[in-house]
Amino acid sequence: MINRTIALARYKGTFEQPDIFGYYGTFGGAFIPEMLYPNVEELKSNYLNIIYEEGFQREFRALLKDYVGRPSPLYHAKRLSEKHGATLFLKREDLNHTGAHKINNTIGQLLLAKRLGKHRIIAETGAGQHGVATATVCALMNMKCVVYMGEKDIERQAPNVARMKMLGAEVIPATSGSKTLKDATNEAIRDWINNPVDTHYIIGSVVGPHPYPDMVARFQSIISEEMRWQLKEHTGNEMPTHVVACVGGGSNAAGAFYHYLEDFSVQLVAVEAAGCGVTSGRSAATTQLGKPGILHGSKSLVMQTADGQVVEPHSISAGLDYPGIGPLHAHLFATGRALFLSATDKEAIDAAFELTRLEGIIPALESAHAIAGLNKMKLTAKDTVIVCLSGRGDKDMAAYMAAMGNE
Amino acid sequence: MGRLQQLFRSKNNNVLNIYFTAGYPHLESTLQVMKALEENGADIIELGMPYSDPLADGPVIQESGSVALQNGMTIKVLFEQLRDMRRAASDEGSGITLPVILMGYLNPVLQYGFEKFCADASAVGIDGLILPDLPIREFETEFGPVMKKYGLDFVFLVTPETSVERIRKIDALSTGFIYAVSSSSTTGKDKNFSEVELYLQKLQHLKLNNPVLVGFGIKDKGTFISACKYANGAIIGSAYIKALTENPDVKMTTESFLKTILK
Numbered sequence: 001m002i003n004r005t006i007a008l009a010r011y012k013g014t015f016e017q018p019d020i021f022g023y024y025g026t027f028g029g030a031f032i033p034e035m036l037y038p039n040v041e042e043l044k045s046n047y048l049n050i051i052y053e054e055g056f057q058r059e060f061r062a063l064l065k066d067y068v069g070r071p072s073p074l075y076h077a078k079r080l081s082e083k084h085g086a087t088l089f090l091k092r093e094d095l096n097h098t099g100a101h102k103i104n105n106t107i108g109q110l111l112l113a114k115r116l117g118k119h120r121i122i123a124e125t126g127a128g129q130h131g132v133a134t135a136t137v138c139a140l141m142n143m144k145c146v147v148y149m150g151e152k153d154i155e156r157q158a159p160n161v162a163r164m165k166m167l168g169a170e171v172i173p174a175t176s177g178s179k180t181l182k183d184a185t186n187e188a189i190r191d192w193i194n195n196p197v198d199t200h201y202i203i204g205s206v207v208g209p210h211p212y213p214d215m216v217a218r219f220q221s222i223i224s225e226e227m228r229w230q231l232k233e234h235t236g237n238e239m240p241t242h243v244v245a246c247v248g249g250g251s252n253a254a255g256a257f258y259h260y261l262e263d264f265s266v267q268l269v270a271v272e273a274a275g276c277g278v279t280s281g282r283s284a285a286t287t288q289l290g291k292p293g294i295l296h297g298s299k300s301l302v303m304q305t306a307d308g309q310v311v312e313p314h315s316i317s318a319g320l321d322y323p324g325i326g327p328l329h330a331h332l333f334a335t336g337r338a339l340f341l342s343a344t345d346k347e348a349i350d351a352a353f354e355l356t357r358l359e360g361i362i363p364a365l366e367s368a369h370a371i372a373g374l375n376k377m378k379l380t381a382k383d384t385v386i387v388c389l390s391g392r393g394d395k396d397m398a399a400y401m402a403a404m405g406n407e
Numbered sequence: 408m409g410r411l412q413q414l415f416r417s418k419n420n421n422v423l424n425i426y427f428t429a430g431y432p433h434l435e436s437t438l439q440v441m442k443a444l445e446e447n448g449a450d451i452i453e454l455g456m457p458y459s460d461p462l463a464d465g466p467v468i469q470e471s472g473s474v475a476l477q478n479g480m481t482i483k484v485l486f487e488q489l490r491d492m493r494r495a496a497s498d499e500g501s502g503i504t505l506p507v508i509l510m511g512y513l514n515p516v517l518q519y520g521f522e523k524f525c526a527d528a529s530a531v532g533i534d535g536l537i538l539p540d541l542p543i544r545e546f547e548t549e550f551g552p553v554m555k556k557y558g559l560d561f562v563f564l565v566t567p568e569t570s571v572e573r574i575r576k577i578d579a580l581s582t583g584f585i586y587a588v589s590s591s592s593t594t595g596k597d598k599n600f601s602e603v604e605l606y607l608q609k610l611q612h613l614k615l616n617n618p619v620l621v622g623f624g625i626k627d628k629g630t631f632i633s634a635c636k637y638a639n640g641a642i643i644g645s646a647y648i649k650a651l652t653e654n655p656d657v658k659m660t661t662e663s664f665l666k667t668i669l670k
């Protein structure tokens with residue numbers, strides 16, 4: 001069962017969907033060596049048919065409900081609303097099993113991998129949330145799981161490394177380059193090149209060669225699918241004035257924006273990690289600092305030197321510490337469809353404490369960037385804003401404890 | 408006729424293509440290595456342009472690329488180094504007469520400017536390009552015509568998983584030669600060579616228009632000879648770089664390395 005919008009997407013790209021070659025405007029495509037072609041081609045020719053098949057949807061939806069705990073609540077944050085002088089809702093992806101939005105995608109891709117006859121799953125991870133979500137679903141479905149993680153991230157996200165190991169995954173440190181998410185992604189891609197037949201690579205964000213950005217966005221689109229009816233229940237209107245989300249690669253933002261992409265009355269706001277400040281030389285604000293380029297198989301905005309070498313980004317939040325951005329977001333930026341803001345490490349920490357003290361919710365450092373973004377928006381009493389609270393802060397307690405020590 | 412075409416006209420067997428990374432082990436090593444390869448019996452020089460994220464390469468080549476980048480290698484520096492490579496030694500040039508192809512990833516080339524890159528490459532006497540992350544479609548619609556304008560050959564890769572139909576298409580688009588990856592693997596990986604032989608036999612039976620060189624996993628005389636049984640020649644990369652790492656004396660290492668392959 002392929003619905004009308006998918007048929008249209010095959011004809012020409014929209015904000016929601018890339019064209020048949022995987023382009024959102026001038027961004028996207030599949031810039032991959034021939035060694036990856038069969039793997040990517042197999043996915044490309046099967047993913048839409050598989051994920052819109054009735055049995056798949058039934059299994060996917062049932063797991064999201066009974067295992068993940070969806071729908072995640074849309075919570076009216078009254079004290080935060082008061083502070084900003086607008087009506088604010090939090091989309092509580094932090095309450096999902098494993099503590100972030102990442103599991104929406106890993107369940108979808110694992111069900112897909114099973115239908116493609118794969119026996120082994122590989123993944124890259126930054127903060128460890130995607131790695132944990134992958135290892136969790138692999139345990140659930142009895143699949144062999146290998147997670148690549150930058151050596152530097154292994155140090156700063158120790159609790160998640162332990163969780164992955166307890167779940168039975170093998171965690172392999174990426175020791176090349178900057179030893180963070182970008183390098184973990186390189187290692188995962190190399191693994192896939194060397195194991196083309198039995199392995200499926202679960203990319204954790206809306207990055208990578210076509211069809212990954214589109215596929216991951218579709219799995220995450222459950223976020224905004226729920227937001228529409230939940231907001232209607234709360235307010236009688238399914239349209240907010242703003243949707244705000246943090247952007248690393250951009251998967252929680254893609255999911256939160258998805259069903260509003262063609263509703264131009266809704267202002268989409270993406271918040272990137274400014275690190276120590278956009279111009280400090282230690283930042284991960286890709287739309288501010290990047291130029292069009294090719295990273296991990298797609299054409300997008302990439303932080304790079306004048307000579308085209310990819311640079312090491314910086315963010316206190318491992319999940320946003322990535323020198324690229326999904327091609328959908330590059331297109332939203334280039335066309336002005338979404339507003340791109342950034343928040344520094346310090347602003348994110350402050351926002352995390354503010355949310356904790358106002359609402360009793362400890363957010364992930366990534367999600368704290370979205371909360372910090374609110375301070376940079378001129379909100380009025382007429383505004384109804386949904387913030388995607390992509391994850392919970394358990395994994396970041398070391399950073400929060402350090403901040404309390406400094407207070 | 409280009410240098411690659413001339414080479415394959417006069418020699419269609421046991422063609423030895425050696426890959427190395429520009430600016431490795433030292434920034435100024437590039438031309439020394441090229442001269443040593445020419446003097447010691449290589450047939451084609453494949454010059455790697457280092458990149459921070461070389462997806463198709465294994466650890467040995469990536470590490471040599473990191474060192475080269477730290478040494479200050481860039482495309483601009485490389486073209487400056489290569490400016491006199493074709494001029495005769497008697498005329499203060501390097502006297503390189505072998506075909507030279509540049510291998511690299513698309514991103515640095517795009518930042519340099521694709522047309523400028525092709526123009527400058529052609530001006531210093533480069534014969535062809537290998538850009539493994541350039542897809543067929545983008546080659547046809549955007550990049551191929553620019554290479555053609557500057558007389559540069561383009562080499563595509565095929566793997567054991569590439570369908571016959573796709574191989575035929577790649578054969579029609581390639582000029583120079585076809586790079587047969589000996590298994591679906593990143594550079595430097597060992598593989599069972601008998602599987603490889605079956606695949607190379609299959610390629611041989613297709614009677615392609617372009618010569619076929621086998622790359623990835625060729626590391627010594629034995630693997631070189633097996634590859635040449637079914638193909639026009641082979642490409643050695645990681646094994647040569649490893650040798651250079653162990654003994655950075657370019658002349659000595661190149662002479663003894665090529666001796667073990669060719670003698």
Ligand SMILES: Cc1ncc(COP(=O)(O)O)c(C=O)c1O
Nearest residue numbers: 129248249250251252319366391
């Ligand atoms: C809680 C949380 N939010 C956001 C992100 C960033 O990823 P994306 O931009 O794909 O949503 C991560 C990544 O690890 C995360 O763990």
